[in-house]
Amino acid sequence: MSSIFQSSIGRKLIMSITGMCLVLFLIFHLSMNFVAAFSGSAYNAVCGFLGTNWYALAGTAVLALGFLLHIIYAFILTVRNRKARGSVRYAVEARNSKVEWSSQNMLVLGIIVLAGLGLHLAHFWYHMMWAELAGNEYEIGATDGTGWLQYYFSQIPVVICYLVWFVALWLHITHGFWSALQTIGANNLVWIDRLQKISAWVAGIIFAGFAVIVIGFALKVFPLFD
Numbered sequence: 001m002s003s004i005f006q007s008s009i010g011r012k013l014i015m016s017i018t019g020m021c022l023v024l025f026l027i028f029h030l031s032m033n034f035v036a037a038f039s040g041s042a043y044n045a046v047c048g049f050l051g052t053n054w055y056a057l058a059g060t061a062v063l064a065l066g067f068l069l070h071i072i073y074a075f076i077l078t079v080r081n082r083k084a085r086g087s088v089r090y091a092v093e094a095r096n097s098k099v100e101w102s103s104q105n106m107l108v109l110g111i112i113v114l115a116g117l118g119l120h121l122a123h124f125w126y127h128m129m130w131a132e133l134a135g136n137e138y139e140i141g142a143t144d145g146t147g148w149l150q151y152y153f154s155q156i157p158v159v160i161c162y163l164v165w166f167v168a169l170w171l172h173i174t175h176g177f178w179s180a181l182q183t184i185g186a187n188n189l190v191w192i193d194r195l196q197k198i199s200a201w202v203a204g205i206i207f208a209g210f211a212v213i214v215i216g217f218a219l220k221v222f223p224l225f226d
């Protein structure tokens with residue numbers, strides 16, 4: 001039992017499985033938030049529904065655990081790799097151009113993703129789910145998701161921070177998703193090529209979807225209908 005948490009492949013497996021769950025969450029989160037592009041009232045109904053019921057709370061707890069495991073193991077793996085390499089990070093310093101930039105910078109990208117997430121939770125989760133739980137009241141209501149989107153995305157610095165956050169997330173997922181599938185077992189050359197393409201598409205769609213929402217609200221064209 002100790003082996004899955006302590007062996008190198010076990011640690012990578014934990015990173016991969018938690019990473020894949022986080023990508024699934026993002027696809028769900030994007031679909032839910034895309035409702036706001038069309039209808040403000042429908043989006044608020046979704047926010048109300050996903051508000052403070054026990055299923056939503058349990059889902060959020062599992063999600064938080066997934067994030068924590070993913071982050072903790074990322075640090076453990078990086079520290080171990082650096083220790084194993086000693087002070088010289090690369091025997092040959094000239095970098096292999098075939099190794100993508102994002103694969104060499106997963107930790108830096110992960111830190112930007114984490115900082116963005118902190119900002120995002122302070123903006124939305126704190127004023128919505130937490131406000132309902134704690135009974136806090138603001139000018140914009142806890143289930144008025146549309147009101148909060150309009151409030152934050154009318155501020156240019158917030159819009160820029162979110163777009164930088166999404167780019168980091170994009171690069172992080174492009175590398176992470178196919179590397180996760182590879183760890184889980186798909187590792188012949190034909191499949192590596194296919195998985196890289198699938199990952200690029202998944203990461204691209206997630207990036208474009210979230211970016212469109214933020215830009216649409218910044219330009220005040222969303223919600224399109226009501």
Ligand code: HEM
Nearest residue numbers: 029033047050051060117120124125128129145210213214
């Ligand atoms: C346009 C982009 C996004 C919008 C409009 C958005 C909107 C929201 C809203 C309204 C909530 C609060 C829901 C509630 O508590 O009732 C929320 C929560 C959350 N968001 Fe986002 N989000 C966006 C992008 C992201 C991204 C890129 C991530 C992850 C990297 C993310 C992760 C989370 C998490 C972890 C929560 C807390 C758990 C939950 O309440 O479901 N969000 N988001």
